[in-house]
Amino acid sequence: MTSVGDLDTAGPAASTAPGEMVRVPGGTFLQGSPDRTLDWLESEGQAFPRDWFTDETPQLPVTLPDYLIDRYPVTVAQFAAFVARTGYVTSAERSGGSMVYSDYWEIREGACWHRPAGYGSGVRNRDDHPVVHISHPDAEAYARWAGRRLPTESEWERAATGPSYRLWPWGDTWDPGNANTAEWTGGTFRGLAEWREWWSAIHAAQGPVPQTTPVGAFSPRGDSVDGCADMTGNVYEWTSTLAHLYAPETRCDPTIHLVMGRSRVIRGGSWMNFRYQVRCAERLYGDPTGWSNFALGFRCAGDAPAAGVEHNGR
Numbered sequence: 425m426t427s428v429g430d431l432d433t434a435g436p437a438a439s440t441a442p443g444e445m446v447r448v449p450g451g452t453f454l455q456g457s458p459d460r461t462l463d464w465l466e467s468e469g470q471a472f473p474r475d476w477f478t479d480e481t482p483q484l485p486v487t488l489p490d491y492l493i494d495r496y497p498v499t500v501a502q503f504a505a506f507v508a509r510t511g512y513v514t515s516a517e518r519s520g521g522s523m524v525y526s527d528y529w530e531i532r533e534g535a536c537w538h539r540p541a542g543y544g545s546g547v548r549n550r551d552d553h554p555v556v557h558i559s560h561p562d563a564e565a566y567a568r569w570a571g572r573r574l575p576t577e578s579e580w581e582r583a584a585t586g587p588s589y590r591l592w593p594w595g596d597t598w599d600p601g602n603a604n605t606a607e608w609t610g611g612t613f614r615g616l617a618e619w620r621e622w623w624s625a626i627h628a629a630q631g632p633v634p635q636t637t638p639v640g641a642f643s644p645r646g647d648s649v650d651g652c653a654d655m656t657g658n659v660y661e662w663t664s665t666l667a668h669l670y671a672p673e674t675r676c677d678p679t680i681h682l683v684m685g686r687s688r689v690i691r692g693g694s695w696m697n698f699r700y701q702v703r704c705a706e707r708l709y710g711d712p713t714g715w716s717n718f719a720l721g722f723r724c725a726g727d728a729p730a731a732g733v734e735h736n737g738r
Contacts, residue, residue, distance in 0.1 A: 440501050440502055440504065440505035441502070441505070442494075442498075442502060442570035442571070442572065442724070443494050443495060443496050443498065443499070443502060443723075443724075444494070444495045444496070445492040445493060445494055445495065445724075445726065446492065446493060446494075446495050446583075446650050446651050446652060447490060447491075447492055447728055448488075448490065448491055448492070448493060448579070448582060448583050448650050449490055449587075449650075450487075450488050450489040450490040450491070451487065451488070451587060452485050452486065452487040452488075453485070453486060453488075453581075453582050453585070453586075453587050453588070453589075454483045454484065454485055454486075454588075454589055455483065455484055455485075455486045455577075455578055455581055455582075455670075455705070456480045456481055456482060456483040456484060456670055456705055457477070457480040457481055457483065457589075457703075457705040458481075458483055458589070459481065461477075461480070461591070461703075461705070462474055462477055462478065462480075462481065465477055465700055468700055469614075469615070470698065470700050471615070471616050473677070475675060475676055475677045476676075476677045476680070477706075478674055478675060478676050478677075479669060479670070479674065479676045479680050479707050480670075480705045480706070480707055481670065481671075481674060482670055482671055482674070483589070483670075484670050484671075486578045486582070488578060488579060488582060489727075489728065490728035491575075491579055491725060491726065491727060491728050492572075492725060492726040492727070492728050493575055493579060493580075493583045493652060493723065493724070493725045493726075494572075494652075494723035494724045494725070495640075495651060495652055495653055496554075496639035496640055496653050496654060496723065497554035497555075497639055497654055497658065497659055497661060497721045497722065497723045498554065498555055498558075498563075498566060498721060498722055498723060498724065499551065499552055499553060499554060499555060499639055500537070500538075500547045500550050500551050500552070500553055500554075500555045501551035501552065502555070503537060503555040503558075503566060504538070504547075504551075506565075506566050506569050506570070509569075510565075510569060512562075512565055512566075512569075514536055514537055514557065514558070514559065514562045514716075515559035515561060515562055515714035515715075515716060516535060516536040516537070516557045516559065516716050517536045518714075519714065520533060520534070521533045521534060521535050521536075521542070522535040522536055522557040522716045522717060522718065523535075523715070523716065523717035523718065524541065524542065524632035524717065524718045525623070525632060525696070525717075525718070526627060526632055527620075527624070529717075532632060532718075535557055535632075535718065536557050537555050537556065537557045537558060537562075540556055540557060540633065540634050540718050541630075541631045541632045541633045541634075541718070542631075542632070544631075545631065545633065550636070552638040552639060553634075553636040553637065553638055553639070554636055554639055554654070554658055554659040554721040555721050556634050556636065556659055556716075556717070556718050556719060556720055556721050557716045557717065557718060557720070558662070558716055558720060558721050558722055559712075559713075559714045559715060559716040560662050560688050560710065560712035560713075560714075560715075561712070561713075561714060562716070563662045563722040564664075566722075566724070567722075567724045570724060571726070572724035572725060572726045573664065573724065573725055573726060574662055574663055574664040574722065574724065574725065575663055575664065575723070575724070575725035576663060576664055576665050576725075577663045577664075577665035577689040577691065577707075578665075579663075579725050580655075580661065580663050580691045580692075580725075581691065581704055581705060583648060583650055583652045583655065584648050584652065584655040584656070584691070584692070584704040585648070585704035585705070586648055586649035586650065587649070589705075590704060591703050591704065592656050592699075592702070592703060592704060593646065593647060593648035593649075593652070593655045593656055593704060594645065594646055594647070594648075598699045599645075600612075600699075601642075601645070602642055602645050602646035602656070603642055603646045603654075603656040603657035603658070603702060604635070604636065604637045604641070604642065604654070604657040604658040604695045605656070605657040605693065605694075605695060605696075605697055605698065605699065605702055606619060606622065606623075606695065606696055606697055606698060607698060607699060608657070609622075609635055609695070610622040613698065619698070623696075632718060634659075634695065634718045634719060635695040635696075636658055636659060636695055637658060637695070639653060639654055639658070640653045640654070642654070654692075655692055655704070656692065656693060656702045656703075656704075657692070657693055657694060657695055657697065657702045658692075658694060658695055658721075659692070659694050659695070659719055659720060659721035660690045660691070660692055660693065660694045660708065660719055660720045660721065661690065661691050661692045661720075661721060661722050661723055662688060662690060662710070662720070662721075662722040663688065663689045663690070663691055664688070665688065665689045666685060666686075666687075666688060666689075667683050667684050667685065667686065667687040667688065667689055667709045668684055668685065669684060680709075683709045686711075687709035687710055687711055687712065688709065688710055688712040689707055689708070689709060690707075690708040690709060690710050690720070691706070691707070691708070692706075693706060694719035694720075695719060696719050
């Protein structure tokens with residue numbers, strides 16, 4: 425087991441300004457997973473059937489222009505600055521709570537971005553951690569204030585995988601020391617029962633406190649080829665893309681079909697997840713009307729300035 429203290433957790437210099445962005449060069453890449461990845465997933469002994477992952481298929485060529493994307497997820501300090509300057513009230517604060525996991529997913533009264541485990545918790549010493557309990561409207565509001573937008577699903581995946589397909593941002597060989605996942609904090613799990621034991625021990629000691637790490641704590645070893653950090657693990661991230669299948673004839677788990685055309689795509693996996701749930705092509709979905717949880721954050725994107733025009737980070 426590795427502890428946060430074993431890493432250089434200082435992360436980038438804490439800042440309340442919108443974060444540094446990287447320019448992703450335009451071009452065509454293959455979005456989604458090939459069948460060989462689904463074959464590998466079946467051989468991994470993980471809990472879900474093949475139909476749970478077929479929404480990643482077929483691979484399709486996607487052409488993008490140059491664009492900008494945040495190097496890191498939006499942090500607690502950056503979101504706090506937005507709230508201080510605008511008076512914004514998040515969806516979780518308006519509704520009185522947000523989702524956490526105890527022995528099951530539940531709405532925890534008082535849970536929000538500055539009380540991540542509910543009443544009695546706080547974000548002291550977490551300025552450089554990714555902000556959580558962020559709904560899709562919250563993420564869009566911050567992005568507008570910052571002069572940015574949410575990335576599309578294609579932009580997010582291209583920034584994670586690079587110009588050619590890979591399972592994780594650094595390559596096709598799993599390394600638990602490259603990202604904040606359950607396998608980094610808890611070691612190798614041989615199934616969901618062991619995962620539940622790991623989480624139950626944390627929950628008993630701390631309550632449902634998100635096990636996030638400072639953004640950039642796993643850089644550069646876990647970064648994408650374009651220099652984006654935390655694309656694997658730490659927090660799930662919203663995109664602007666409405667849920668859809670890559671091909672209408674794709675057969676998926678029935679629960680996936682139910683969210684098509686209703687939910688927004690979420691990417692990246694989180695500190696709660698196994699290796700197969702934090703891949704570059706893994707797709708999840710969230711209710712865009714105000715739903716949030718204690719492992720869900722975001723990063724921003726933007727259109728690239730014309731060639732020869734200097735980008736100042738805003």
